[in-house]
Amino acid sequence: MTNKMKYILSILLLILLLFSLGTYGYMSSEDKNDTYHVSVILESNNSERWSILKQGIESAAKEYNTEININTVSTKTGVTECLDIIRRELKNGTDGLILDLSNNSKLVKELDDMLLDTQIVMIESEIPISKGYSYIAPDNYKMGYDLGSNLLKNKKKGKTIGIVVGNKKKNSNMERKNGLIAAIGDRNVSWILEDDSELTEEVIASKMNESPVDYLVGLNTVVTEEILDISKDNGTQGMVYGVGNTEKIVYYVDQGVLGCLVAPNEYIMGYMSVNSMFNRLNYDTKEERTLVDYLVINKENLYDVENQKLMFPMVE
Amino acid sequence: MIRKIKKTCKGLRRALNYRSIQFTISASFTLVTLVSMLFMGIVLYSKFVSKTEETTIKATEQLLNQTNVNLETYLRNMMRISDSMYYSVIKDKDISRDSLDTEMNLLYEVNKDNLVSIACFKDDGKLVAATPVATLKKNIDVTSQEWFVSANEQMENLHFSTPHVQNLFDDTSYRYYWVASLSRMVELTSKGNNIRGVLLVDMNFSGIEQLFKKSNASGELEYIYLVDSKGDIIYHPKQKLIDSQVVEENNRKAVIYEDGSHSEYFGGEKRIVTVKTVAYTGWKIIYVTPYSTFNMSLNQTRYFVILLISIMMLIMVLVNQFVSAQIAKPIKRLDKSVKGLENGNLDVVIYEGGGSDEIEHLGKSLNLVVVQLRKLMEKIVIEQEEKRKSELDALQSQINPHFLYNTLDSIVWMIEGERYSEAVCMVTDLASLFRISLSKGKNIISLKDEIIHAKNYMNIQKIRYKDKFEIHYEIEEEIYDYQTVKLIIQPLLENAIYYGVEAMYDEGEIILRAYKKEDNIYLEIIDNGLGMTQDSVESLLTDNTRKRTKGSGVGLKNVNSRIQLRYGEDYGLKIESQPDEGTKVTIHLPAILYSDMRGEQKHD
Incomplete structure (x- = not known):
């Protein structure tokens, strides 16, 4: 190959490189619709x-x-x-x-x-x-533990506690239960209600009637709402402790029915x-x-600037 | 690898040193094209980038202004509601006997899309009137709420609060409202006395949210958000992520910025922040445009420019090649024809057509030079030929006197010895010999004549030497028609007699053999005489100083020169001799028919 040919090939190679770069970049910079x-x-x-x-x-x-x-x-x-x-x-x-x-x-x-x-x-x-x-x-164990600590802080001596765990096949419920028990100890607990699926309102109400307690603890949103539905008219001010962040649960915090709420983000x-x-x-x-993270909410801190941002969803 | 790169660079350097006119033109054009295209591409791209930035900033400012106008309209609307409520309703009523509900409800109904509630409180926090009808929460202390405090602190002003969850009324449907509160100190009339109160218009925050969502609807990387005068975020498209500290925003710094566009680094990226202050509130609308947005939108353009430049370069290189080839073609053709001239080919036709006037002129001039040169060369050749002929003639003229002298000498002896018949034969042979020698002045004769000439000569010599030797002729008849330089056999026969067989005691023998082999004619003169050494043989054809002592004086060298002058170096004499054995001289001639050379005889 002559030197001239080499020169021409070098120039053409350079142009080819530029062309390839341009084409590749142009194609790859097009909007990708990889959904x-x-x-x-x-x-x-x-x-x-x-x-x-x-x-x-x-x-x-x-x-x-x-x-x-x-x-x-x-x-x-x-x-x-x-x-x-x-x-x-x-x-x-x-x-x-x-x-x-x-x-x-x-x-x-x-x-x-x-x-x-x-x-x-x-x-x-x-x-x-x-x-x-x-x-x-969230750290389910710690949530249960913090809920228990707040309950202990407010609990009067000699008062009894009933714990509604709910579906025991959900490990989040079980971890929260373990955290709660670790905070309040076994002696204060009158009963623990748990099953292989979510508990119905009737089962919880039946247990509450069968064995009334002073404090009720719900360890997930569903059972906390059910406990609130059962106990809202029974004058249980500050006697329910629960987990969740639905509007209903927050309403009852605001109303003072829920003594303390642990709300995961x-x-x-x-x-x-x-x-x-x-x-x-x-x-x-x-x-x-x-x-x-999660928040530990009560009636007093519900409207704090930081808490209300997380507790009250913006109206869409 | 490094060695390969070095080799390539070296090759390129060599290529750049290549100096053909087409290459020089093409390389220069290509280099200029490449540099120009690159320069043009970079300049155009830079211009495009700055123009795009400018356009984007302008579009941003337009969107910002539009959002600001919408927000201000929204706020003015709220203020108008507050003013209407205060100046048209509250000022005209005595709350001890008149209800504000009807007018308040009316105002609410008209504006309920943007309102959550209108409420009026006494300065001790007691509710005077509220719409829509709702129950105030138990144990609620409105006097500690921010909107109430602000209204009391600056009585003349209207106060816009940051968005918050309304914490006033009990709603058993579990609904909560995010509101921005507009509060103001009002004078209430109760039992004819003026008392202070606070009028609260709670705007539904979703109105502001929707307004900003619309501005953020493009879904691109740029976004718009709203902060209050302290830098607290009122609206942000990623509000919840910021609240949860998953993402961060530079709102504390942005609030310090004056209205206009600012460049900042935040979160490891450069971005343009455009700020606009909202009237009445001190809020600021902030539009964030990350530079990556430009990059993304410019990426395609950047690569498109590269693509375009490379295509343009390719076209320009091809055009350069074509143009340079067109320019160089006549020069190259001229150069090629001159190269032929350099190789000694004077018959070459010098290119003189096409190309520029200069090239055409050059070609014509060179052509004239070549014609002149050719004439000169022909003249020199003719002169050389003439010189050679004159030399040949001079050589041939050496033969005649010697031979004539010897022969006449023999005839004299014969006549003196009364050997008349022999003298007659000799004179006859001599006559024949001279006839052939003359050959009408021709230098080339047929081999037949040459052999007859040799035989005549030998007949004369045999008479002179009284059969002291025998002569044998072994001649193929087919050679007779071929040509030869005349008088080349006779001197060799003469040598064979004088140096070969004359001094022998016994009878000498001379053989004249002639034959054709392929395209060659061989004439062999063989004697069984004294012979000679190898050194003597070698000096026979080369030594110019050598002097002959016997014979006609026409030596082997003479014969050899004449043959080679005529037919070239490949032909001539070959001598083989052994002392006391004899000598063999071979004449090598090309086999050229005598008839083919007749035209040339004229020139000779």
Whole structure:
């Protein structure tokens, strides 16, 4: 090859490089419409239960260009419905699942077989599947402990306590119970009510009638609302302690029915769950455990500037 | 790898040293094109970037102004409600006997899309009137609430609070309202006496929220938010994330900025912050445009410019190649024809068509030079040929006197010895010999004539030497038609007699052999005489100083020179000899038919 040819080839190579760079950059800088499809499966009998969490999920979904399909399954319908929904979502090509489910051996086994290529993020409560996942939740044990500490602070001597745990297959409930018991001790507790699924209002009312107590503690939003529904007209001012942040629960804090409320920041939990899913879908699949904060609220501090921002959702 | 790069660089340097006119033109044009295109691209891109920034800032300011106008309209509306309530209702009523409810309800109904409630309190916090009808919370102390305190502190002014959850009325539907409170000190008339009170108009915060959501609807990286005069956030699209400290905002610093655009670094990124102060409230609307927004929108443009430049470069390089080839083509053709001239080819046609006038003129001039040169060369060749002919003639002229002298000498001897018949034969042979020698002045004769000439000669010599030797002819007849330089065999036969067989005691033998082999004619004169040493053989054709002592004086060198002058260095004589064995002289000639050379005889 002559020197002249070499020179011409060098120039052409340079131009080709520039052309390739320009083409590649131009094509790759075009708007990418890579949308992830994520399914959220939440367990609850109460349709309002997850409203704040959903706001957080939707806010993050918009930011991370993710399409979200939220499914709520009733604890009453059991594992079958839950598995059917998961199968349907997988069949529809979901990229990841955000789950809050009860620990059921059948469910866990089925999930181990089904979720081979699907990214998992668990929120609030976790189940022991063999596949790696991220976990976003408040420190449930500490929540229970702080609730217990506030109860002890206000409790008069000799008064009895009844604890409504709810679904004992949700480890969040059990962790909160352990934290609560660690704070108040076994001796003050008259009874602990728990079951394999969410407790109904009738079961709780029956227990309260059967064995009346001075203080009632609910360890999740559903049972706290049920306790409030049962006891709101019984003059139980400051005698209920609970967990949750629905408008109803906050109303009763404002009314003084709830002596103390522990409210997890569900907005952030929802937001972080999508954020974590986005990271996992982008191949950062390490098993993260993220703790979200919670507030300890009572009638006195409910309208504090910082607390009201988190406790009262803006009207959409 | 490094070695490869070095090698490539070296190759490029060598390429740049390449000095053809097309290459020089093409390389210069290409370099200028590349530099110009790059420079132009960079300048245009920079201009585009600054123009885009300018446009974006202008668009930002427009959006900001629009949002500000909407917000101020909204606030003015609220103030108008407050003014109407105060000046048209409260001032005209005595609260001890008149109810404010009707007018208050009316005002609320008209503006209920933007209002949560209108309420009037006495200065001790007691409710005078409120709409929509609601129950004040038990044990609520309104006097400690911010809006009430502000109204009491500055009585003349209207006060806008930061958004907060309304904490006044009991709502059993569990509903809470985020409101921005507009409060003012009012004078109430009760039983004819003036007492102080506070008028509260709670604006639904969702009105402000919707207004800002609309401004943030683009969904891009830039966003707009609202802070109060202390820098506390009133509205932010990521309000909850900021409250939960998941994300941060530079609101404390932004509130210090004057109205206009400012550049800042926050959260590891550069951004433009445009600020606008809202009238009546001291609130500030802040528009944040991260520089990455520019980058994202300019990315495509940047790569498009690179793409465009590379295509333009390619086109320019190709055009350069074409133009330089067009310019260089006539020069290259001229150069090529001159190169032919350099190689000694005077028949080459010098290019003189096409190209610029200068090239055409140059070509014509060179062509003239070549024509002149060719004429000169032809003249020199003719002169050389003439010189060579004259030399040949001179050589041939050496033969005649020697031979004639010897032969005549022999004839004299014969006549004196009364050997008349032999003398007659000799004279006859001599006549034939001279006829052939003359050959009408031709230098080239047929081999037949040459052999007849040699035979004549040998006949004469045999008479002179009284059969002291034998001569044998072994001649292929096919050679007769071929040509030869004349009088080349006779001198060799003469040498064979004088140096070969004359001094022998026994009878000598001479063989004249002639044959054709391929395209060559070989004539061999072989004697069995005294022979000679190898040194003598080698000096025969090379030594110019050597003097002949016998014979006609026409030596082997003479014959050899004549053959080579005529036919070239490849032909001539070859001598083989052994002392006491004899000598063999081979004449090597090209096989050229005599008939083919007739035209040339004229020149000879």
